[in-house]
Amino acid sequence: MLKLTKKADYGLMALKYLAEHPETAALSAKDIADAYGIPAQLLAKILQQLTKAGLLRSHAGMNGGYALSREAREISAYEVIHAIDGPFFITSCTKGSKSCELTPSCTIKEPLARVNETIAGVLKSISIQDLTEQEHPAGHAQEASRLIFLTL
Amino acid sequence: MLKLTKKADYGLMALKYLAEHPETAALSAKDIADAYGIPAQLLAKILQQLTKAGLLRSHAGMNGGYALSREAREISAYEVIHAIDGPFFITSCTKGSKSCELTPSCTIKEPLARVNETIAGVLKSISIQDLTEQEHPAGHAQEASRLIFLTL
DNA sequence: GCAATATCCGACTGGTTCAGTCCGCGTTTA
DNA sequence: TAAACGCGGACTGAACCAGTCGGATATTGC
Ligand code: SF4
Ligand code: SF4
Numbered sequence: 167m168l169k170l171t172k173k174a175d176y177g178l179m180a181l182k183y184l185a186e187h188p189e190t191a192a193l194s195a196k197d198i199a200d201a202y203g204i205p206a207q208l209l210a211k212i213l214q215q216l217t218k219a220g221l222l223r224s225h226a227g228m229n230g231g232y233a234l235s236r237e238a239r240e241i242s243a244y245e246v247i248h249a250i251d252g253p254f255f256i257t258s259c260t261k262g263s264k265s266c267e268l269t270p271s272c273t274i275k276e277p278l279a280r281v282n283e284t285i286a287g288v289l290k291s292i293s294i295q296d297l298t299e300q301e302h303p304a305g306h307a308q309e310a311s312r313l314i315f316l317t318l
Numbered sequence: 319m320l321k322l323t324k325k326a327d328y329g330l331m332a333l334k335y336l337a338e339h340p341e342t343a344a345l346s347a348k349d350i351a352d353a354y355g356i357p358a359q360l361l362a363k364i365l366q367q368l369t370k371a372g373l374l375r376s377h378a379g380m381n382g383g384y385a386l387s388r389e390a391r392e393i394s395a396y397e398v399i400h401a402i403d404g405p406f407f408i409t410s411c412t413k414g415s416k417s418c419e420l421t422p423s424c425t426i427k428e429p430l431a432r433v434n435e436t437i438a439g440v441l442k443s444i445s446i447q448d449l450t451e452q453e454h455p456a457g458h459a460q461e462a463s464r465l466i467f468l469t470l
Numbered sequence: 471g472c473a474a475t476a477t478c479c480g481a482c483t484g485g486t487t488c489a490g491t492c493c494g495c496g497t498t499t500a
Numbered sequence: 501t502a503a504a505c506g507c508g509g510a511c512t513g514a515a516c517c518a519g520t521c522g523g524a525t526a527t528t529g530c
Contacts, residue, residue, distance in 0.1 A: 167403040167516090168320055168437070170430075171420070172410060172489065178426055184352055203420045208490055211430050214507060222342075222523065226506045227498025243433075251319040258324060265388055266324070268355045274330055277449050278322075285320065288468055297429050314466035318448050319487090324518065346476065360519055364480060378477040379527025 168256075174247045176204050177212045181221070181246060182297045185238035192231035212250060219249035238298065244289035256282040275317055284316045320408075326399045328356050328439035333373070333398060337390035338355045364402060371401035390450065394443035410443050425448040429470055436468045 180198045187193060195213050199206035214234050218225045223235045234241065247254065257278050259265045262264045269275065332350045339345060347365050350359035365384050369376045375387045386393065392455045399406065400450050421427065443464045 167323055168399075168406045168408065169410070171319055171487095174319075175409060175426075175430075176382065178430075181426065182426060197506085202423050205490060207492080210506075211508080216347055217506085220471080224506060226472095226496075226504090228500065228504045230498070230505050232462075232506090237376070237393065247320075254320045256322045257327060271354050272331065274327075274392070274449055277444075278327075278330075281440065281444065283458045284440055286467070288433065288436055288440075288466075291468065292429075292470070297426055299470075311470070312468040314440075314467055314468055316443065316464040317462070318444070318451075323516095348476090357519060359521085362477075363479085363519095369477090376477060378475085378525075380475045380529065382476045382527070384477090426512080 169245070171251050171259055173208070174250045176209055177216060177246050177250050179204070180213060181208060181216070181234070181241065181294045184232065184234050184296050186267065192225050192233045194228070195286050197231065197246060216246065216249050219245070221245060221249060238295040239285035239293050241294045242290045243292040244286060245295070246248050247289060256285065280316070281317055284314060322399070323403050325360070325364050326402045329402050330395060330449065331356070331444045332361060332365060333368070333386070334392065336384065337384050337450050341406060344377050344385045345379070346383035349442040355418050359394070368398065370403050371397070373397060374403060377453065390447040391444045391445050394442045398442060402458055403429055424431060430470055432468070433443050436466060445466065
């Protein structure tokens with residue numbers, strides 16, 4: 167099955183929330199968690215990971231919190247997921263640590279790697295700002311479209 | 319993280335193997351398992367699921383086994399994954415059984431649903447036959463390309 | 471008929487990952 | 501100095517995955 171972890175899910179929500187509140191200097195983890203009902207401590211750790219990855223800037227102390235380190239337009243969903251869940255691969259042959267032992271005899275890893283790259287491309291083409299637009303259910307906000315190339 | 323289960327992985331390998339041996343009337347689960355080093359009993363159950371989903375035809379008894387019920391061109395990777403792992407959703411709000419309880423307050427489920435559909439589209443556009451082609455590392459087998467539309 | 475070869479199907483187990491919590495520490499500010 | 505906040509490791513229960521076992525049924529070859 168192909169599933170996104172809830173951590174990545176929460177991370178995207180938090181970033182979107184930050185993108186929607188650019189006026190405030192910083193928002194604390196608890197603020198964001200309360201806004202959506204996410205467990206505060208869990209979200210805190212997620213935001214820490216995003217900070218370590220360079221997507222957020224943190225500020226400790228009272229009235230501290232987190233703020234985007236770049237423009238929402240410049241942060242892709244791929245980066246968020248990568249920062250939280252680590253490098254993702256569709257298959258188990260991650261080539262890094264513990265590849266599946268039938269890698270040599272396997273004949274579908276190359277095509278699947280292309281599929282993997284295509285999906286990564288989809289996620290890379292989506293920015294945090296894309297998530298914030300398309301409110302206005304009236305729909306006159308022209309929906310952004312993208313073309314993805316899949317080369318087998 | 320976004321990962322394909324090994325069962326689906328094995329299923330794709332098995333179907334590809336069947337597609338490459340159209341001359342034989344039927345191949346047993348053990349035959350295919352031995353060809354790749356997949357645990358035989360595990361593959362057997364996977365093939366049973368694919369049979370139940372209508373992608374394969376089975377025949378019990380000696381010299382029995384499995385054969386594709388359609389042409390390789392007509393079987394998509396999406397169908398295989400769906401048959402083995404069930405309906406897949408990127409997010410946990412599957413709306414079916416146990417959706418995550420912050421579905422109402424969540425503001426990113428709609429865009430993520432579109433992403434989900436886009437990825438499904440990628441998988442639907444890939445057939446078993448696509449996996450068998452692109453052997454011939456010479457590369458003169460023109461690589462099939464597809465355009466995927468992502469509408470946020 | 472009988473034995474060998476298959477599919478079929480549910481139950482079971484060990485291992486890994488996920489979601490969430492707890493607790494102690496460093497930092498900033500009122 | 502104390503409250504508010506970020507930081508980070510350790511921990512737990514639950515869910516899921518990979519793989520195994522055992523038995524039932526169907527078909528074929530002899
Ligand atoms: S090698 Fe083949 S079987 Fe093993 S994980 Fe990669 S794709 Fe799946
Ligand atoms: S509702 Fe929002 S948070 Fe809950 S699973 Fe769907 S997308 Fe993730």
